[in-house]
Amino acid sequence: MKDKIFGVLQRVGRSFMLPIAILPVAGLFLGIGGSFTNETMLEAYGLMGIMGPGTFINAILQVLNAAGSIVFSNLPIIFAMGAAIGMAKQEKEVAALSAAIAFFVMHATIGAMITDFGAPDLSGATASVVGINSLQMGVFGGILVGLGVAALHNKYYKIQLPQVLSFFSGTRFVPIISAAVYLVVGIAMYYIWPVIQTGINALGGFVLASGYAGTWLYGFIERALIPFGLHHVFYIPFWQTALGGTAMVGGQLVEGAQNIFFAELATPGIQHFSVEATRFMAGKFPLMIFGLPGAALALYRCAKPENRKVVGGLLLSAALTSMLTGITEPLEFTFLFVAPAMYVVHCVFAGASYMIMHILNVGVGLTFSGGLIDLTLFGIMQGNEKTSWLWIPVVGVVYFVLYYFVFSFMIKKFNYMTPGRDDSEIKLYTRKDVNARKEAEGQNGGDDELSRQIMLGLGGKANISDVDCCITRLRCTVHEAAKVDQQMLKDTGASGVICKGTGVQVVYGPRVSVIKSDLEAYLASPASNLAESAPAAPAAETAQTGAATIVASPLTGNVIPLEQIEDGVFSEKMVGEGFAVEPTDNKVYAPADCTVSTVFGTKHAVGLVLDGGVELLIHMGIDTVQLGGAPFEIAIKDGDKLKKGDLIGSFDAQAIIDAGYRTVTPVIVTNSDSYQSFDLLKTGTVEAGEAVLEVK
Secondary structure (H helix, E strand, C coil), rough: CCCHHHHHHHHHHHHHHHHHHHHHHHHHHHHHHHCCCCHHHHHHHHHHHCCCCCCCHHHHHHHHHHHHHHHHHCHHHHHHHHHHHHHHHCHHHHHHHHHHHHHHHHHHHHHHHHHCCCCCCCCCEEEECCCCCECCCCHHHHHHHHHHHHHHHHHHHHCCCHHHHHHHCCHHHHHHHHHHHHHHHHHHHHHHHHHHHCCCHHHHHHCCCCCCCCHHHHHHHHCHHHHCCCCHHHHHHHHCCHHCCEEECCCEECCHHHHHHHHHHHHCCCCCCHHHHHHCCCCHHHHHHHHHHHHHHHHHCCCCCHHHHHHHHHHHHHHHHHHHCCCCCCHHHHHHHHHHHHHHHHHHHHHHHHHHHHHCCCCCCCCCCHHHHHHHHHHCCCHHHCCCCCCHHHHHHHHHHHHHHHHHHHHHHHHCCCCCCCCCCCCCCCCCCCHHHHCCCCCCCCCCHHHHHHHHHHHHHHHHEEEECCCCCCEEEEHHHHHHHHHHHHHCCCCEEEEECEEEEECCCCHHHHHHHHHHHHHCCCCCHHHCCCCCHHHHHHHHCCEEEECCCCCEEEEEEEEHCCCCCHHHCCEEEEEEEEEEECCCEEECCCEEECCCCCEEEEEEEHHHHHHHEEECHHHHHCCCCCCEEEEECCCCCCCCCEEEEEEEEEHHHHHCCCCEEEEECHHHHHCCEEECCEEEEECCCCEEEEEE
8 A cells, every 4th residue: 555655646746747847947037037127126236227117128027027927827727737747648638638628617617606605704715717716726726637637537538438429439538527527526626625725724824833843844854755756745735835825925815835935026025035935945055056065075085096086077967966956866866875874864954954044034935946046046136135045155155064074974984885985886877888888788879779778677568557757757657566677777877766666766867858758759669569579599590591481471361561561660670571461360370380489468479480590570460569468369478389370379350440550460580680681472462371471
């Protein structure tokens, strides 16, 4: 149960990353626009004549200000769509559209209930939500819609309705059922949400009343959840809902610490940004800009002298990433697994950083990370009077020294094997290292090869349920945790791997979004279906130069050249030479005397080694791996010796077609490089067992 809960929370946390990812650019617009339209600041720097009201530059800055504000004003619907996209297994664009429709329907329903029965007797209960007078549900309302629609989507996006309603089958059904369900949810929320809101307000009041101790605890927990990837689930309610406080800004009730800060940023005349809001954010700055670089210096100084050059370059890169962008995992994961006690100390220091910023009345907010970019935009550019940002470098210098000496002491005292102290066991992997290793093994080291290794490390294609990522981690769900090879995943250049039940997180750092896109593209290509089939023996040992091998058709049907398949991988012969059969019968037979080398777990393909050394792949249908084996029956197993004409298996052609896939079956010589000629002896109608291909 604990592992299942972790898996669900991991998926929920990563689903928040898409809407969170838009906050930096929105914050950039708002930070620049808000700063340079602030007349107090313009007067202080003598810029009124150039950038003051009525100037062209001021007009552009007002546009930037408005562009940033509109994002923060509409976060609920952005979170609704983002959560639906993140939680949907496939057809994510349908989930996004359905979430938007459900969001409108739910709030329109609540609005109608308010009109007919009146607003609940609760302070700040109602608000304008995308122009609809509805309950003040904030981002919670968006998350409720996003997660619910994703669940409906995953259940119904392949639904088959009766023939008379077949037009509404599949993905078309998702927005219909979502609208219907959220009409009912809207009615229910009219009665339920005021009770929930009362509870949230009470909990938020308790958190705010907890004072400095509560701020320390918040910072400690936020950092402690980093290894599990659940920190997004923890801090989002504080940033975006009443749990992080409420405030009247510019005559409007605003909920959530981050929303309060950005509302104040966009409002002229604010004397000092609310510290009750920024207490949940400002603590990141001393930690990420100063503290962790101090830790990096300690790791460097504790490495063996002969290893410092290599380790120093890697640690410098990780430290700069933390300082500039506030992305800390590449540095934190260099000591998390080899010295967990150091990470506990790190969490204690993190909580203290939040608490000290609170005590010193620092009012600097952020978008999602506490690096120099956010400090410049939301601290320095806003001025010390409004933010008290000067305390950050003062405390930061102390934190740098503290991290350096404490970490140095712990590494030496307890002989922690941090990077560079034991080259045989501890190594920081980079993409360059991985590519060099693959090149030495005769691999190309390209993106497909990296994706292939990640796929195999996750237990193979059939073991992968879904793939996503956050800012630094590849986040996957697998069917069987026992099949995951953590060492293989680490060898891909990951700085850490976390497995919890069926949830797997692989830490790559900021480049993870590219890795995730490459992996998804690879998994969607037929090449990934073939990646797990291993040749029975090296080509040099099995191929017989000059001897012809005849390959018969394994099916009754219509033989066509590979070029006519209209599938990039097979038609362009990326996998190898061969032919394809459009079957008219559903039984598959051995095309020659052979040995079974591979039966794919999804039963859609088999690998054979013919007695002449030809390695053959029979791939039943195109992209049919997605069917999970349902339409296929296999009568053989790995290692079986077959005679030409022996039954290999059968398939349900109609089930494949109904699922939207093709039954055309490629027959591929996977060790084509070992042979010189491939002569197609026959095309058109054939019976199973008729000679089709001569291989020399």
